[in-house]
Amino acid sequence: xxxxxxxxxxxxxxxxxxxxxxGAGIQADLKTIEAHRCFGTSAIxxxxxxxTVGVEGIDVVTPxxxxxxxxxxxxxxxxxxxxxxxxATTSIIETVTAxxxxxxxxxxxxxxxxxxxxxxxxxxxxxAAYDALIESSTIVTPNADEAEVLTGIAIxxxxxxxxxxxxxxxxxxxxxxxKGGHWGGELxxxxxxxxxxxxxxxxxxxxTDATHGSGCTLASAIAARLARGASLExxxxxxVDYLGRAVRYHHAVGQxxxxxxxxxxxxxxxxxxxxxxxxRTMVRSLIEGDISNIVPEVGMNVVxxxxxxxxxxxxxxxxxxxxxxxxxxxxxxxxxxxxxxHVARLLMAVREHDPTVRFGVNCRFGDDVxxxxxxxxxxxxxxxxxGQPESVRVTEGSTMDWIAREAFGSTATRPTAxxxxxxxxxxxxxxxxxxxxxxxxxxxxxLSDELA
Numbered sequence: 001x002x003x004x005x006x007x008x009x010x011x012x013x014x015x016x017x018x019x020x021x022x023g024a025g026i027q028a029d030l031k032t033i034e035a036h037r038c039f040g041t042s043a044i045x046x047x048x049x050x051x052t053v054g055v056e057g058i059d060v061v062t063p064x065x066x067x068x069x070x071x072x073x074x075x076x077x078x079x080x081x082x083x084x085x086x087x088a089t090t091s092i093i094e095t096v097t098a099x100x101x102x103x104x105x106x107x108x109x110x111x112x113x114x115x116x117x118x119x120x121x122x123x124x125x126x127x128a129a130y131d132a133l134i135e136s137s138t139i140v141t142p143n144a145d146e147a148e149v150l151t152g153i154a155i156x157x158x159x160x161x162x163x164x165x166x167x168x169x170x171x172x173x174x175x176x177x178x179k180g181g182h183w184g185g186e187l188x189x190x191x192x193x194x195x196x197x198x199x200x201x202x203x204x205x206x207x208t209d210a211t212h213g214s215g216c217t218l219a220s221a222i223a224a225r226l227a228r229g230a231s232l233e234x235x236x237x238x239x240v241d242y243l244g245r246a247v248r249y250h251h252a253v254g255q256x257x258x259x260x261x262x263x264x265x266x267x268x269x270x271x272x273x274x275x276x277x278x279x280r281t282m283v284r285s286l287i288e289g290d291i292s293n294i295v296p297e298v299g300m301n302v303v304x305x306x307x308x309x310x311x312x313x314x315x316x317x318x319x320x321x322x323x324x325x326x327x328x329x330x331x332x333x334x335x336x337x338x339x340x341x342h343v344a345r346l347l348m349a350v351r352e353h354d355p356t357v358r359f360g361v362n363c364r365f366g367d368d369v370x371x372x373x374x375x376x377x378x379x380x381x382x383x384x385x386x387g388q389p390e391s392v393r394v395t396e397g398s399t400m401d402w403i404a405r406e407a408f409g410s411t412a413t414r415p416t417a418x419x420x421x422x423x424x425x426x427x428x429x430x431x432x433x434x435x436x437x438x439x440x441x442x443x444x445x446x447l448s449d450e451l452a
Contacts, residue, residue: 010227011077012038014220015070015096016085016112017046017058018079023259024213025085027222041077043098045089047419052256060088063095072100081105083219084133086112090122094131098338100136106226109137109173109225110219113146135172139232141219144166144182144314155183158191158200165193175232177222179215181205194234199233201240210250211260213312217260218243234406248279248355249308262306272305272316272337275358278437279304279316280335283357285441290328296364298427299323299332304359304437313337315344321329343431349404350433354414357433359440363447365419365428370399372450379415381407385423403431416443 012033019025026042031033033040045066049057075081082105087093100107111130113122129148134140134150144155151167153160161178168176180189190201221242225235242265251259261267283302299321305314317340320332333339347360363369373380383406407418414433422428432447434440 001207010038010080010224011073012220012227013041013043013070013073013079013082014085014223015043015045015066015082015087016110016216017088017095018044018212020047020049021259022215023050023052026071027082028260028262029085029215029217032217032220034222034327035263035266036228038080038224038227039077041073041079041272043073045092046087048225049190052259052319054256058088060092063089063091066092067095067099073297074099074103075256079103081108081221081223083108083110085110085219087126090126090129093133097136098135100133106223107136108219108223108226109134109140110144110215111140111146112215114151114346121314128161131171134168137173138226139175139177139222139236140168141177141179141215141222143215145181146174147178149333157183158189161189161191162193162198165191165198167175168281169193169195177236179212179218181211184302190236190240192233194232201237201242203240206244206248208247208257210260210281212248212257213260214243214247217246217262224322228397245310248310254363254388259261268306268308268314268445271308273357275304276316276335277358279318282437282441283318283322283331283335286322287331289445289448291444292324292329292452293323294363294369294444294448295322295329296362296413296429300329300362301340302440303340303343304346305344305351307392309348309358312340312344312348313338315347317344334353345400346431347433348405349401350408353404353408356435358435359412359432359437360431361440361444363430363432363444365421365430368451369430369447370419372447373417373419376446376450379413380417380419381415383407383418383420385420385426 014029019026019027028046031038043066045061047059048055066179147164148154151164153164155161155164165176165178175194178191186205187202188205192199221239222235246261246264249261249264251261253259301317301321303315303317316330316337319334319336320328321340322331341363343360350357383403417430417432419430432443
């Protein structure tokens with residue numbers, strides 16, 4: 001018999017409705033809470049029969065039983081943070097308010113009042129009942145429509161969001177996060193208003209309708225991070241980033257738009273070791289194959305990212321690149337995440353056009369390389385550095401975005417290689433980007449052999 005080794009984690013209580021489709025409500029909350037290394041508990045306010053297409057039925061729980069669920073959790077386990085979602089009726093809102101009043105823990109209120117269609121989910125009495133609940137909150141997280149119901153302020157821009165957030169703080173909330181998904185254009189701006197400041201968290205809008213449950217997921221992530229001791233600003237900023245990745249890499253499930261991927265960070269972390277191993281194996285193979293004839297003067301970097309990589313910090317690469325020596329090719333440093341600059345930024349820029357691309361390498365370019373690629377039958381795209389727009393030249397870090405857009409933004413098929421003939425102070429370069437490590441390894445070896 002083995003000795004038990006129990007794990008102690010913060011306890012987070014979610015008070016919300018059940019979503020049989022798993023994308024929102026209690027199901028989304030519990031998955032998010034557990035993904036953030038907290039123990040999730042629940043008090044269910046309503047049962048819904050729904051899926052990725054819509055809601056087919058609702059059965060509301062009695063206020064008395066909602067209170068019994070809360071008491072059962074608090075009395076036995078204690079709680080380190082609380083999150084509320086769909087509270088369904090005025091009497092349930094009042095019951096929850098009474099239950100939470102004596103508890104001295106972070107409370108995140110997601111005021112589920114307006115459906116995605118714009119329909120009201122509560123009558124005017126229910127909306128008014130939220131005032132007392134918000135007074136006890138650490139943070140309230142309405143979308144623009146809900147904030148308008150709560151404050152009477154129509155939100156069309158950043159200034160309106162601050163005005164509505166300030167009104168909620170003046171009504172008793174310690175902070176208000178006005179979510180910008182319902183206003184704005186290509187860039188979503190979430191505005192956090194506290195008693196001392198107003199902060200914005202901006203991120204690109206993702207081209208998908210798979211956002212059902214995103215409000216539940218964001219509020220639960222904030223509650224979990226607060227339970228783990230994060231500051232309010234840290235909890236909000238990190239949760240906004242997490243939600244962006246969860247929506248971009250959503251589950252393709254059901255006949256509707258899909259479902260938010262609540263375990264996205266768990267999946268990302270699990271894939272990190274595998275990505276490092278694949279890059280290490282590929283580098284070893286290229287060194288053994290002596291590909292020194294295609295290593296550029298600035299050195300070669302072999303990079304790879306996880307299936308959900310979002311920034312250069314998510315890219316595994318050789319720290320210091322591969323360089324030519326008299327006896328072949330050598331690795332200058334270890335393989336680690338964040339070990340590449342230019343090639344990693346290009347890989348991330350290309351993934352904005354084709355998220356299946358995960359691996360890349362930079363090779364030298366010359367007339368002999370161009371002829372070798374032609375003999376191999378590769379589909380190549382030339383980037384004209386001389387034609388680079390002035391706005392790109394003068395903007396730090398924008399060159400890789402421009403190259404990715406030129407090579408991947410307007411072509412129906414992914415090129416085998418992208419090359420440029422250089423420019424003053426810029427070495428001519430060939431770049432190969434692929435979906436798998438094996439494909440990249442083979443292409444590099446093929447090019448080197450063809451040149452040999």
